[in-house]
Every structure is written in C-alpha cells, then in structure tokens.
Amino acid sequence: MSQSKADGTPLLSRMPTGIAGLDVILNGGFLRGGIYIIQGPPGAGKTILGNQVCYDHVAAGGRALYVTLLAENHDRMLMHMGEMQFFHREEITRSLEYISAFRILEEEGLKGLLTLIRREIQGRKISVLVLDGLVAAEHSAPSELEFKKFIHGLQTQAVVTDCTMFLLTSAGEAAISPEHTMVDGLIELSDEQYGWRSVRDLHVRKFRGSAYLRGRHAFRITQNGIEVFPRTESLLSEPSRDPGGQTRQITTGSASLDKMAGGGLTAGSTTLVVGPTGSGKTALGLQFLSAASEAEPGLHFGFFESNARVLTKSDSLGLGLRKLVKDGHVELMWQPPTEDLIDALSETLLDTVRRRKVKRVVIDGLSAFQRLTTSQDRIAPFFTALVNELRGMGVTTFATLEVPDLIGPISRAPVSELSTITENLILLRYVELHSRLFRLISVLKMRDNEFDPMLREFLLGKNGLDVGDSFNNVEALLSGFGRGVDAPAAGDDGVLTDTSR
C-alpha cells in the first residue's frame, strides 16, 4: 500500500538503482513511474548504467525490458556485459528481456514504437524500461512536435503502468533539447581529459519532485559496474553529526609535545603538521597513533609510504605500532596517489572510521588530494567537509602537509586556507646553525590551549620523538639560517645557545 501525507496526497515512491553513490545523489533513487534521460557521448557509460539498473531491479524482484533502436547489437552487448559482476545470464528471458524495436520504428514510425512499448510493458508486467538509442527515434520523427508527443506518450505510459523509464541518448550534448523539458529527470555522463588522465563524472541536470545533490560527481567503471562517488563537500555540506563542544584533552603520544601544546590536543580537533620532506611529519603522526588503544582505535591513512615502511619507521622509533596493528587497535591503509578519485578516498576513509569506530586518524600526505583532484578550487571545501565530518564523529585528526622548500622561509602554505580549517597548526623546519642542520618544531596555533610559542629542537630517536630545548641567542630561525645575536651566553639551563663567537 502506498503511503500518503496528512492531506491524502500520495508520497512519491522510489526505485533504488543499486548504485549506492547514485542513490545518495538522488536522495534514495529514481521516482517510480518517472521518465529519465541518460545522456552522454559514446563511451560515457550509458549502456552500462542502463544494464546495471535493469539487473539490480530484477534482482530485487522487478521485471525489466531493454529496448534497443540503432544501438549495440544484443549479442555483443551481452558479451560485454558478461564481464560485469552485476550480469546474471539466468535473468535473461526470465525477468529481463532484450528486444530490438528499430524495424517497428522504420515501418510504423513513432506511433508504432509507442504501441509496441505499451503492449510489452503491460503484457510482460514490466517495471523498468530502458530505451537505448533515443536519437534514432528523434531522427525518425516527422516534426519536433511529433517527437514531443512521443515522449509525452511514453511519460503517460510510465505513470499508468508504474514503470520507470530510462531513455539513453548521445544527442543534445550542448543545447537544451525539447525532450529535456518533458522528462522527469536528466542525467549527463561525461568523460573529461585532464592532461594525460581521464575522469568520468555524472551530473544530475534535472530531477523533478525531489531534492538531489547538485553539481558534478565523479564515477568510475570497473568490473563491479558503475561506482559513483558523491562530491564530498556536497554530500557533507553539513556534518552528519554535531561536533559539540569537546573539552577533553588527549595525548599527542609524546609528553614533551603535550607540554608544548598546553596539555595535549582537544579531542575531536584537527592538527595540521606542515614541514619539508624528512622533517618528521610522518614520525609525529606515528607517535600520535602510538597512543591508540582498544578504547581509542587508530587509523593511518597514508599516501606516500607503504604499510611495511610505516611499520619499519615505527620500529626504528620504538613506537610499538606493529603490536597495535596486530592487536587490531590500529589499521594502516596505504593509498598510492596514482589514478584515484578524491571522493572515493574520502568515502574509504570515512567508511573505515565508522566501521572501526576510529578515534585517532592520521592523514599522512594531504598533498595527495591536491595531486588527485581535477580542480584545485575543491581542496579547501573538500577538506572542510571531511574535517567537519571527522569532528562530528569525535575523531581527533593529525594531517600532514609537505612544503617544497627543504630549507629557507615558507612564504605560504602550499594549499591555501587549510591552516584556517584546522584548530591546531604545527610547523616543522630544518634550521642551519653552526654548519649543522637541526629539526625545529613550533606551535603556530592551538585553538583551545595556552601553548608554548618557543621554537624548539625536535628530536627523533629510538624512544620516539622528543621536544628539546629552545634556541637562545639565535634569531631568524624561520628563515632556515639561524644567526647569533649579541647576548651573554646562557649556562646549562636547557637552552641552546649560540657560542660561535
């Protein structure tokens, strides 16, 4: 029985596609009995999408009909679909039929095609229909009006039979076509070139009767069929849970860094660690994870170092991560930044956090997101949404970001706005003093704590990291080249002193 609102108006029922990301974008799926155009250039994935929707529908107990006009030959189509996980040959003729209607179109025109579709739907009790090759119907129409009447006829048929229809076409990529104004929804598939790389995306241009996630969303085609990844900043424009006002302090994993940070990190906060390669960013993250436990599971989400290398590094620092991994309190996930999609990565990250109830996350190498995105404008809103979601789940996050200069001043963050998104900001630098390189650590921002603003030496050894002394009688450290100032040398007071003169 269909549900209805208080005034008796029936609620629109949904037809999930079985493609999780697409159903999220469509707020639960297509509207049952609606008529939708799936449009895109050859190779964009229309036929796969049409087939996948059919197979998912019959798997859920429905009946589907795939009607081709001047499209791929059925044998070849089935041969290609046979490679896909969703393909089930036993469904064909039982609950899914493929028919060609091109001859009917040629001999009897649009009226004959409409009659055929009506009879097939009613006779076979079809609840999903795909018409592949709408452009052939359009070309056979004697006038634009006749074509619109055909679309209208399909629409009426869809409503009275509760059959959801998908019209696949490669036409009208740029202009608004008459049929666009008549259907319930329009989805564009595209395959864009970014240098040597191609990225597919899906754009819901129109979707009557329902909210949906606007804008472009990346998708990929694998043997699992089409996988759609809603744009993170669109999906999580509001965090799914209110972060609330956390005040509890948790350890960074290092007593000396806790002291410098004013007592530790606020639970649920995000800390950005910025520094050049080799400055200790990953080590700082591993130290943070070394404090993970059964009650506070951890996740290392890294890009540039394999899990084996991460464990070796942890061993050399005496952090005991290997045992935490073995005991299931820490998970390592290595995502080489080659051809992935940033929204797929954020989905993987958030799914893992939810699944394992992770409370400590290290995202090691934010520049990977920058490298993988097809639009640099996305990075700040993307990271804002991701961080807000992690906060909402009560996760304390350490994120590392590499700056290109090994030594010398940092003129600006390589990804603008990131420092404003995070509560805490730690800078790691190399500084040259007395013909020797020192690692330097400074806390630039700690939103909730009174922190130690001194520039201090940062030591990595067999017992993990340690924050050492501050540099006394030395200036211009952040330029990368410290120089002595005229001041009396201090004694053994825990302060590095310039004694070069």
Place this chain on the structure above:
Amino acid sequence: MIMQTVLVVDDEFGIGEVLEAILTDDGYRVVTAINGNHALERLAGNRVDLILSDLMMPVMDGAALFAALQADKRYQRIPFVLMCSLPEPNIQNRIKGYTAFLHKPFKVDDVLDIVRKVLGPPPG
C-alpha cells in the same frame, strides 16, 4: 456480442489516448472527448455505458458536466467516474453523487478495477 462503450473525457494530451488503449485492449469500445461540452456532443451520437471524466477542464469542467447529466433524464443513469489529481476530500464540496473516484495519476489496474466493478467484465 455488443461491446460496452466508455466515454473518456479529459483535456490533457495523452490521458485520453492511454485510457483508450487500456480499455480497448480490455475489450471495451472507447469514445473520447476533450471537455464537458464535447462530451455532451459525443453522448448525442453514441450509446454510452460509463463515463470517465476529469474534473478540471476548460469550457465545461467535470462538475458542470455531471450536473448537466443529472439534469437530463437520458443520461442521469449513466455511471460517472470522476478523475482528479486532488485527494477526494478536497473536491467533495464541488461535486457529489458520482459513482466512483479515480485518483490521478492512476495505474492501469486502478482503471480496470473501477471499470470492471461498474460495468462487469467485458464480454468475451
């Protein structure tokens, strides 16, 4: 065997066509009209067993058509099924006494259920 005749009255393009197809396939004869006035003209030339009429139409709407039928002894016994996209309680202050109500958008089975219930199954 004489086929039973259904008069379908609807101004919206496509509705008359689809109802005609559904009912013809089920064994009824169908006559269509695009408003109340047009329906009265059709009634003059056809023996009609059932009227399926939309409520909101130009020239003469479904309520006015029903009133005109009730005022005419020749037509007042013809079963009248009212179709409307508003829920039935919303239109009961405008029209009363019709045989059945068909909410739009309707499904094929809804149409056939009502027509068969009123007329009985088609002969043959």
